[in-house]
Amino acid sequence: MNNQNPIVWIFTFEYEGVIKVGGLGEVPANQVKSLSNKFNFTIFMPSNGQIDNLKKKWLYDKLSIKCTGEINPSKLGLKDNNVKNYEIGFYQFYSDHGKIILISGENDFSKKYLGDPSPYNPETFKGKVALYSFGINCYISHLFSDKSAILPDLVHLHDYHVVIPFISMKQVLFKNNIHIPSLITIHLLTWPRYELSFLRACGIDDTQITLRLPSGLKSMKIREIFDLCTGDDKIQVPLLEKVGATICDMVITVSESYLNSDIIPYLGNDLIKFKANFVWNGCDWVYDDIYSDVIDKMGEEIKNVLDLDSDVIISRDDLKKYLLTYKLGHLSSPPVINSTKIINHIKELAQGDVISNDRSVKPFKTSGPLAIATGRISPQKGIDIILEGIPRITQEVPDAKFLLLLLPTEYSLEQITNYFSYIRDYKKNLRIIFGKAFELFYLSHLSADIYCAISRWEPFGITALEAMAAKIPLIATKVGGLQETMIDIRENPEKGTGLLIEKENVDDFSNGVISLFKLAKLDNQINQSSQIRSKLMQEIPDPKIRDLNQKYINYYEKIRENCYNRVEKYFRWKEVSKKLERLYNQIINLYNQK
Structure with a gap:
């Protein structure tokens, strides 16, 4: 040697x-x-x-x-x-x-x-x-x-x-x-x-x-x-x-x-x-660094689009509104896809109502609670479970938004076709970006209220770590490495980072999304009357989460900090x-x- x-x-x-x-x-x-x-x-x-x-x-x-x-x-x-x-x-x-x-x-x-x-x-x-x-x-x-x-x-x-x-x-x-x-x-x-x-x-x-x-x-x-x-x-x-x-x-x-x-x-x-x-x-994402990266590149435009004062500190709600109501429809170039076959397939499906022939996407008209998912298009990733949950979730949270940043492969053409039926049926609630949209990646993570990791099987799940590093509470399935990277708030309220649910269970997924959306809304209404908060609390479908909100002040914000702290302590590449x-x-x- x-x-x-x-x-x-x-x-x-x-x-x-x-x-x-x-x-x-x-x-x-x-x-x-x-x-x-x-x-x-x-x-x-x-x-x-x-x-x-x-x-x-x-x-x-x-x-x-x-x-x-x-x-x-x-x-x-x-x-x-x-x-x-x-x-x-x-x-x-x-x-x-x-x-x-x-x-x-x-x-x-x-x-x-x-x-x-x-x-x-x-x-x-x-x-x-x-x-x-x-x-x-x-x-x-x-x-x-x-x-x-x-x-x-x-x-x-x-x-x-x-x-x-x-x-x-x-x-x-x-x-x-x-x-x-x-x-x-x-x-x-x-x-x-x-x-x-x-x-x-x-x-x-x-x-x-x-x-x-x-x-x-x-x-x-x-x-x-x-x-x-x-x-x-x-x-x-x-x-x-x-x-x-x-x-x-x-x-x-x-x-x-x-x-x-x-x-x-x-x-x-x-x-x-x-x-x-x-x-x-x-995962080596540092929250302050990715926030600074987004502000350095888009801060001036965000203030112009949202009509904010020049000296204002841009909040997470500001980022979300900019993303959903403007940036989705104003990318500097189409998302990167290295396969002509995939590009042509998407063009054939696009009808211009939400996704145009040039693959540009129309932004939402309003902002709202945001759940995101990222990764390859594959049966493994359970994207279909997310889509099947949208009807129930939007009944309970009508302004809910789902943004999926997906990487298509030549093996996924049939799935892409299926996804377009949901894109057309839920124009007020769903957007799918096919390909790498670099301008949106950090921005969407900083804006999201929930990250969905609904895999049928998952050896590890780096995307879940990225979400936690961006302080996004997770809904993840009890499979593979997801069980090791995250902690269920119902099992460990002090250190919990989200919800672990059974795989392929649309009801569990829907209840989890609704519960976390409502929990986030309760944090935003901390100054509201007890009667208003009590009514909102009763809308949380999971009784254990209702109890946690009574025990902890600003519990959703605590989960966000738990997410980042867990990555920082256990999952840095070094x-x-x-x-x-x-x-x-x-x-x-x-x-x-x-």
Whole structure:
């Protein structure tokens, strides 16, 4: 091992600062940032069409590594039928916290896949995995030909997308009689299965690789690993996630609940239990900083739109009114969507009443109690539960507003179509922004009264942390990491951060939203007569919350402060990354053979 900080390679498909689709992209970037003084990081990822953007941002070198060959697209399940030549280049960028190597297509065929700006586009994903795999094989082989090159002390994989490229790397290592410790983070099980023939088409041959089993280190061929992972069920192709967990020296996920409920049972039980652990995700949002950011960028316009005095301090109610009645309809550019297919689908559905053909959104005519949700469009996220709750909620709170900032994927076209029926039916209460609307993100969090995290399953839920960091009380489901990040006010009134409800329960969700909206309104009417407050209190459907409001003055405001304090104490990236540092060192010290 070198005398300097240990070298860690990161394999991932997304990385904040390069390209980010969902929560996954934030994790490696923030872990690297938090631990860059302890480890020397190099991130490997497909270019995803980002090379020109990064050239404007960081210094870079194009590495002199020749990587060419032939590939049969039909064996990958791609539409290109004839054997193709691939050409791959390596662009090394120097970021503030480590090197980032983008694996890039250098001819038209390779660019089509590696350069697709949608990391998980189903039409190009398999080609991207295959070419990433060939690229990693070329890179590691080049290091062995360059006697002065330094190998990593550890490789950290993020999700199944990079498992096949890592197998390719391990085969080169085995040929050179080297084992490098490895760790895989499973952020979310997605149950991918790939036939052995697909791995062969990605360049995986019969070279053995070394893996860590309960009995110790063992060398196996890929067919033997497949057999090990299928067990007695020889008909079923093994999960690629299970293969990844099996071949790595440690498997981790993002919460203890998800580790025990899903990762260990579905990815091998005793095969991985001895080497399984968890590391929480984090959030570094600082409330005062995001407020200042919004005021610096929009403060003058807010005062003009709302006709406020120049010396007035802009309140949360002011921000909400500006957001709902003006800013929604006055974005400087349409929300960012990297898929033409998605953009065209939304244009076909838009009728101009709420969302126009150019994807602009009409603002509300009035402000009101605001609930927000953010994230990918996926059945996992339970957006349909929110939409199904709107009829009941708006009966009790007619001026309620729901703002959903959603990231569509090519897999979500049917859901987008379904959402439009609610957009048309609830014009006074619902707006959905499809794509990344950077101007709205902080603003909506500062304005919201409730954040909805209604997932059917949720390994962790970074968006819930972001909401708490913005002092938004949560309604969240009792699944996965959400049970660890937040505290139900009914169970712990002193430290509670919101309400935990059963998943897929529209009644629980509706009652929770109504209760928190009414609770917030009671805080705003603290100076009203006891008769008015008593009437409003009786409108809270949850009796435990009614009792809490009688016990605590300004209880809604207390929940808001509890949210921020919990993030500050337990979930800053520097804090949660301390455990990852321990695990890194633990795995490296298992071998310590370099």
